[in-house]
Amino acid sequence: MRTYFKNLAWSLLLLSLACAKAPKQDDSTASMPVYKDVPYPQDYSIKYAINKEDLNLFSAHMDRNQLIQVASSQGILRTHDGQFLYPGILMEDKTYRPLTDKKITAITLYKNQFIYLDDKAVLSNAWAGTLYLKHNLPRATIFSAGKDFGFLISDGGTLQYVSKSNNSWTGAFANDTVLTIKFDHNSNTFYILGKNSIAAFDPQKQTLTTIFKGEKFNSLAILGNKLIVGTLDGYMEVASDTGKKIGETHKNLPWTEITYIENIDGNLWFGSTKGAFMLREDGKFNYYYGKRWLPGNMVNHISKANDGSILILTDAGLGQIVYKEMTLYDKAQYYEKQVRNRHIRLGFNSSLVDLDNGNIDSGRLSDSDNDGLWTTMCLAGEVFRYAVTESEDALQNCMESMDAMERLFNINKVPGFPSRSFERSGYIERLGDPERWQHTDDPEWDWKSTTSSDEAIGHIFAYGVMAELMDNELKDRAIVLIDTLMSHIVRNDMYMVDFDGKPTTWGRWNPEYVNARPKMVGDRKINASNIIGMLQTAYHFTGKEKYKEKAFDLMENHGYLDNLMWPMKDVAMAPDDADDWSKMLSESWNHSDDEMYFVGYWGLYKYAFNDTLKTKFKEAIIDHWEIERPEKEGAWNIMTALTGTQEFDLEEAAWYLREHPMDLVTWDIMNSHRKDITFMEPNFRNQTITEVLPPDERPVQRHNGNMFRLDRIGKDGGEEYSAGDIWLLPYWMGRYLGVISAPVN
Incomplete structure (x- = not known):
């Protein structure tokens, strides 16, 4: 009892720390619907690879002692090691x-x-090894357990029933080959x-009866x-009592x-030639497909573990x-550790690349064109976290990221110009886009030029959040x-x-x-929305x-409000008589623009000059959200809640957060072969199917990706994304806005 009350006290303390500070809410969000954060079953995979060639695997089970054994062409195998993100092996x-x-x-x-x-008996090490039932089928490979220690076995052509009560029976499976017994x-x-048939064996009456005939069967469940x-x-479905097929083949x-x-x-549960x-x-x-879930996609056997x-x-x-x-x-909490352990480069929120088949200890931190954007999105999430919890850890994370963001400005000589990134010198030729990298006066450092509007809006979003919610030195620095x-x-x-005295390709908000x-070209709307x-x-x-x-x-004078x-x-492709640049900009829907819009909506709505503009x-904002609703994008739904609207698809936002995979490695993903999804004709938005798939069934991507993307091949286990911008930003923003509750036991 003493231990129980001690554990209870610790649980209450931890819960109180998690909820240390009530979310700050203004009048617009005070009466919003709230997602109650109760426990749910989060799935993830632990994988065990084979370490031998010419090895066939037949079945896998876990016993009451939680030991896993696998029947194989080379005897009994067992699992060795194996944790989430750290695969084990199957060994003898x-x-x-x-x-x-x-x-x-x-x-x-x-x-x-x-x-x-085995070739002589049905046996076990349990019950002190007393279970040893001899049979007469030396080539038997199929068997099933019944009641009262009775087992039906087969070598494919003959069936034999053996039991502890010596109630034995043998019979032929006429004109067919046994595949499995249930x-x-x-x-x-x-x-x-x-x-080509299904038969029923009654162990009490010891009768074998064919109940259904067909062709090309390969698996059975009850x-x-x-x-x-x-x-x-x-x-197909067959009634076990009448032997008649029910409905059409599924x-x-x-x-x-x-x-x-x-x-x-x-x-x-179904196994197939393309996953389970x-x-x-x-x-x-x-749907469980690819190395995010399985070592291979050809499924041989499925069972429930103890x-x-x-x-x-x-x-x-x-x-x-x-x-x-x-x-x-x-x-x-898991994602916070993922970010800090593997995704912080010089204070930036970065990707881990060059992984060896998903081995997260084999990669390197990579620079990015969007170091500024990904970092500001992660930084804003940490600011929201600090506003909700007053966590010293969150504050320190903000400090470290802010150091990196400030250095983007002072590492180059252009007044007020933020670099895309910076890195220690000597690596330009080995980095992506070497032509964008410039030397500094310090021989130890280089910086990346050509900063775009993506970074600019990310900067202002994060600094605005920080200036709004921080009450320490970070407020003034922001x-x-x-x-x-x-x-x-x-x-x-x-x-x-830029450093050459010319505007960057994308950093352009001038009316000219x-x-x-x-008007229908999206860049006209996005640039106006962002700059205001x-x-x-x-x-x-x-x-x-x-x-x-x-x-x-x-x-008022250049139509930016319009x-x-x-x-x-009405955002669409440019007309035939438009300039080539406008045509290029409007070939299809730009999901990076969606990200820029929603990141910019914080400043557009929250700091509106007057109520009429607000x-x-x-x-x-709601007009944009309406057209984005089919994507069930967690970040866009939660950011829309900023406006105080009662309808912003809170359940879909929570679905996005729950269904997002714990494994953020870029495994190859295929969905375009699926027969359970309804495809759409090619369209401007590149919406491929009528209903978006869950995040854990589609490729890992940031918010600027198309949520209706079905496949990604070629990066199989080569990169791990950071959860900082992908998941933690919408979660902590939802906590700050009060639309996601603190954890509820």
């Missing part, structure tokens, strides 16, 4: 030496104990699947009073080449799908950087001017450039009239 099990001398061909479970089949506990019946029969072109699946079926707790999937109650599937995980055996090894009860807050960048832009006639685009939000932020925190005057000049209010549904800006 030498634990019990006498078994290594036997010709074990199959393994199953009975009463959660391992049962083995036992139905409810009816006390063994069902035998052949290539679900209530139905037999689920797999083929290489979908699966082909609306992730993949129709079924290799194995199992009923696990009332849910049908589980049929949900809503008729949709959870710890609640699912064992999926493939031709290349074992994937153990683990379900851990956790809250979004728990997930955030305001200085807001003024520094915006002074550069205003001084240079609404351009970002912006209004040269036809940036100028408002600068005026709000510095009080300098030049920013307010410039913003109203752009809105530009940013242009309906999203109402208009809210209209523009």
